[in-house]
Amino acid sequence: MENTDDVCSKDKISDGTQSEPHVNSDEMNVNVEEIKDIFNKVSKLAQEVGQWSESTVQLFFMEVLRNVAAAKQFFVCQLLFIPLLVLFIFSLCVCTGIVLYSITLNILIGVGGFLIAMMLVLVGLLYWQKRLIRFFGFKETVSQLKEGIDVISKASKSFD
DSSP, rough: OOOOHHHHHHHHOOOOOOOOOOOOOHHHHHHHHHHHHHHHHHHHHHHHHHHHHHHHHHHHHHHHHHHHHHHHHHHHHHHHHHHHHHHHHHHEEEEHHHHHHHHHHHOOHHHHHHHHHHHHHHHHHHHHHHHHHTTTTTHHHHHHHHHHHHHHHHHHHHHH
């Protein structure tokens, strides 16, 4: 009689469905929390990428404005440099004639002063042009883009 309970329970007629093992609600909560955590990380990354791209675009436009201002000043320097260069070359020709004449009349000191003043102006313009050329380009934007690519690649590696 001891085995009759086991046999009775095995002999019961069933509707063909077997009861599924119960899914642990703790495991389901852990999975939901992991998905929420991943979603929050992706959302935060997307927000940071959006802010970074916005600041990069602003940096680009600031550099464009700086390049336009430098180009205007460079153009003004070129407008001043070309006539002064022509005058300098002309004054060198005139000075050569005057120096040859002045060997006997001693006008050399006046001509030397004129040449030194003209050379100082030309050196000043050359220095200013070299200074303005440094402002051309998009160095900060390129470095910002490289930094952003590094950050994005590091962030994408953390999801793996």
